[in-house]
Amino acid sequence: MDVDAALAWLNELAIASQRESLSELQQAIVQHVWQGKTYGAIAALYGCTEGHAKDVGAELWQWLSRALDERVSKRSLKAVLERAIAAQTEPGGLAERDGWVGRERDLAQLDALAGQGAKAIVIQGEGGIGKTAIAQRYFQQRPFDCVLELMMAKELQNLTSVESVVEEWLLQDFGLEPGREFGVTLSRLQRQLRQQRVGILIDNLEPALDERGQFVAPHRRYLDLLRVLTGPQVRSLTLITSRDRLCEADVLVEHVRLSGLTLTNWEQYGRAARLSICSESLAAMHRAYGGNAKALGLLCGTIRADWEGDVAAYWREVSRDPLAATDLRNLIDAQLQRLAALDANAYRLLCRLSCFRYQDIPSIPTAGAIALLWDVPEQERQRILSALRHRSTVEHLQGRYWLHPAMRAAAIQRLRASSDWEETHRRAADYWTQSVDTLATRADALQVLEAFYHYVAISDFSRAGAILVQSRNNPWQQYLSLGGILYRLGLVRPLMAAATLAIEQLKDRDDDTLGELYNLLGDTHWIAGDIHRAIAAQTRALHLAERQLEQSEGADIHRRAYCEISELDSFLSLGLYALDLWELAEAAAYFQRVIDLAGDRQRDRWTNKALVCLALVRAHSSQPELARQAADRVYQSLLTDPTSLATGRFAYFLQLLGRAYAVLGDRERACDLYERTLRFAEEGQYAQVKAKALSGLAQLACQEQRFEKAKALHEEAIALLDDVGARCDLAEVHFQLGLTYRQMNDTANAKAHCERASHLFAQLPAPKQVAKVWKVFRTGD
16 A cells, blocks of 8 residues: 555545544655654654654544544554555454454454463464454454554565564553563563553464474564463463464464355445345355455455446456456465465465365365375375465365365466376376265265366366266166266266266267267256257267177177177167157167067066066057066066065166056056165165156055045155256156146146146157147046
């Protein structure tokens, strides 16, 4: 800040409080004191006596002390004005009119520690979080006889010696002469601290600390001061603000770590600053800057000045670059530069941590952070991670770590420009790939999926695609790829995005991975209800499988078997897609093709899946005898294969078999199959299959006129399918719920749900399904 800006602000304050601006001599005194000149030099420049300049100066400091509610002297003028002016654009300022918001809990924590006997408390946090404002607020609101302040220089070479600091306190604040030796001076200070209730603020301590959190060699005597401040019988309380943790074993200090302001605090401040608040934009800004108080003040000033207070317009312009504001970029760059100078290994780790996305997995476990220290001796790794925690450059909670988006944006620029970029992503991908043994939950699957994005970041699309199709252990005891597990767990959209990206980059290749990716994409589009895209993707997978079969003549038996299974899988999928479109003849042809190709006993599982589907098609096609034959053949096969009914590997086709028996009128067997399916689906978190089983049980309940039970089951199924985004299945459940209401003679609700089903089927588009809905609604058949 320059002196002209300070003078302009002081004149506004003077006019507001005493209805006249500062006199020329007062302005001259402020200007020259700001520049470090003596009263004698000021008097000579202005043309008055030194005594007159001192008198006018004394009156000016008294007025400013009252106006700012803080002691102002010639020595403290510059620091006090800089803080006061900054407080107008920074939440957490010293006065209510300056926009203090939040921090009540932090102040209460300081009170609690002081009440427990703490003599020194380090308020720790990142730059701009509001450490100084909280400390000053605390001292202002509590009954201290006097408050001593030490504002540490920003740079090590500019630090004031502790001897000079203590001498100044004794002379200016206690009216005492310092001793000839520093020990005597400290003893005199200690006597005052035992006689008076003194508050002491040591602000911005980190320049005096080394990489271990201890005082640097030239300023080790600050430790002697802290021993006095925390000694027995002293009545003082010392608050120390620092980005770094103080790790001196000889003094007992408490640490309070600050987090960012809450979104509610940001909104309060924004409204007080007369901004036009857009809740969505403000929430995005709050996430991007981690609730940083300094950032909020800077942003409010920019939005007021350059965007007429329109938060939404500002964020639309700068959301892609959260460091667009130069002051914010400088703030974070300064933290990174200091870390690089103090601890090169900790700096490299911070930059490497920016490789993580912090989206689906918002924080990284300790093991994930440690995995990025591949080039550091094992015994050093925990120390380096601790160094980041102690320096407030990384967020952490209960053994998990993350970077604020603004910090990540700055760090990833540095990582991308370094030689670590590719290796960091590969190490991170290796960590995610090995982090989970059995993928049993959504969190497990999303964690492993992170490896895909690391390979994409370094344009290794071959490895990225391989991540999606690699087989993983799962609760269903099936041979399932990561992609297959993702859609079974209802993670359709993440899989669709990843598979589409991988195919786009690999589409000119002709290999197994591409075929499996098309197969996955087909099934994903099918689950989401985009069946025609599903058909296109699965047809492409089938063509690749057929071409590979032609090329595998003379190849080893395992290679040919793989190609044949890929072909069977595609034909079965195309049959299921046709069934959902209610293209029954086309679906039957696909299922029969699977049966014909499967042939020997080694392919029984493919034959059974196709027979289940064929039984359902025939049941709906008024071929009950053929349907019963197919259904019974599979049912008997399942009874002789305990693993099929004891595990969830056949769960999807169990509920289809239940549907076939339900259409054939065998409610007992249908109910048994639905309940088995439901049990498997709940154990394996297979949301889509659970919903289909619930709907099947609801239809049986409706047939028994247990209408309330039927409605509850259908509504539970609808909630599950809404979450998955399975439009075709959702349409079918709405249709069945409409039929339930019709059975209850509730025509309005019956029509409403059938209209919803018709609308969803029309979106696919599936015109035969739409026709089926209204035919059954009108005739009851």
